[in-house]
Amino acid sequence: MLWADISLIQSYCRKEKNGNCEEAGLLLSTYVYKRMSINDVVPGMILGKMLVTQDGKNFLNEGAVLTLRVIQTLQMWGFQRVDIREEVRDKSPHFVDDVIESNQQQLSCSFPEAMEPVDEQPAAVAPAGSIAPPAPEEPVDVPAGFVAYYQAAVQIFKKNLGRARFIRDGFEVADIRQMVTECVLPLIEDPTVMDHLQMMPHTEDYLYHHSVDVGIISGCLGLWTGRPFREIEEIILGALLHDAGKALIPLKVLNKPERLTEAEMNLVRFHSIRGYKFLKENSELPRSILLCALQHHERGDGSGYPLSVREDKIHPYAKIIAVADVFDAMTSVRNYGRRATPYEAVEVLRKEMVDKLDTSVCSAFVDKLTQRFVGDVVELSNGQRGEVIFLNRFDSTRPMVRTNDGAFVDLDKTRNLSICKMLHS
Numbered sequence: 001m002l003w004a005d006i007s008l009i010q011s012y013c014r015k016e017k018n019g020n021c022e023e024a025g026l027l028l029s030t031y032v033y034k035r036m037s038i039n040d041v042v043p044g045m046i047l048g049k050m051l052v053t054q055d056g057k058n059f060l061n062e063g064a065v066l067t068l069r070v071i072q073t074l075q076m077w078g079f080q081r082v083d084i085r086e087e088v089r090d091k092s093p094h095f096v097d098d099v100i101e102s103n104q105q106q107l108s109c110s111f112p113e114a115m116e117p118v119d120e121q122p123a124a125v126a127p128a129g130s131i132a133p134p135a136p137e138e139p140v141d142v143p144a145g146f147v148a149y150y151q152a153a154v155q156i157f158k159k160n161l162g163r164a165r166f167i168r169d170g171f172e173v174a175d176i177r178q179m180v181t182e183c184v185l186p187l188i189e190d191p192t193v194m195d196h197l198q199m200m201p202h203t204e205d206y207l208y209h210h211s212v213d214v215g216i217i218s219g220c221l222g223l224w225t226g227r228p229f230r231e232i233e234e235i236i237l238g239a240l241l242h243d244a245g246k247a248l249i250p251l252k253v254l255n256k257p258e259r260l261t262e263a264e265m266n267l268v269r270f271h272s273i274r275g276y277k278f279l280k281e282n283s284e285l286p287r288s289i290l291l292c293a294l295q296h297h298e299r300g301d302g303s304g305y306p307l308s309v310r311e312d313k314i315h316p317y318a319k320i321i322a323v324a325d326v327f328d329a330m331t332s333v334r335n336y337g338r339r340a341t342p343y344e345a346v347e348v349l350r351k352e353m354v355d356k357l358d359t360s361v362c363s364a365f366v367d368k369l370t371q372r373f374v375g376d377v378v379e380l381s382n383g384q385r386g387e388v389i390f391l392n393r394f395d396s397t398r399p400m401v402r403t404n405d406g407a408f409v410d411l412d413k414t415r416n417l418s419i420c421k422m423l424h425s
């Protein structure tokens, strides 16, 4: 096994000391609390003690993330001081960092450029500022409101991650948090969000589009699996940053149109560790967000990477992001490979949910996706075009299609045909 012995990691795993365990993953933590003036609070801090109004009503729960907007609201309501909760590292050996460190040494032998500056010229990034996005590609049949939010999110993300490629501290967590609140959250409650997402062009800046897509899909999954609102915000943030390590990979490798060599493939696989280490340098980010970067390629049966941990050691947020990541990677246009249809992606999710991906997350996702299949305009593998008119009871990925010449094709019975392309009516 390439990586260090997993039993070493497992032996160090234990319950959180204060019994308020929020992280079921590898890294367990203890909290310390400190009282601060509201004027000294910065976005990203976590509320350590519930705030109540003068008449004793709950105003804000412990554990809430204090965004700029929340801080301003607290100031407006006259809160002078708040208790802030901070994670502290366990005093036991830093097992995850140790394991990563030992593997980095192995990888550095093979890839000496792995931790070096990655590109000579800065990528073209949007100027600083918030939501006034340019529209380089106009998608067809997508509401203008969705396009505006989506493209704003991509531009803000590109500005921050693009800058991080060259300036280590050029990455503003507050910007990304603001983007979660102002661009992504408004989208996830729209029942048609997945339809629109499928129609957005992704031909340029795949990394940034993919990150925003995974942020939106993960937010939806958080919503559809009944996560509380404050967790959904964190899931979206973790999802947006899940591939931060890829922003540090040389563009000539990241955007290479041909098949990657084994060495390049290994360099790309190293992105989860690089992302974890990169995000760890930023003290504003909670541990759960770091774990999203580290663990989103782990799989429940231990077949994932980088540490090949099993289901019970993978953070719940990383499990959600893994599902969104698989779906978006399959259904997006990339430099190589064919864009899969949602029907094909659902088939894959159904197989992977048996032992690799989280069953409840996949199940909620498949349920929501397939509800919207009826009415899809599609192309079949024999070139015929038509409309999905109803779903097969036992396999919604093989529905009944009425073709343009009026014929009815039951894909459940016509196994030699399949839906190979989505057409937009």
Ligand SMILES: [Fe+2]
Residues within 6 Å of the ligand: 242, 243, 271, 272, 296, 297
């Ligand atoms: Fe990744």
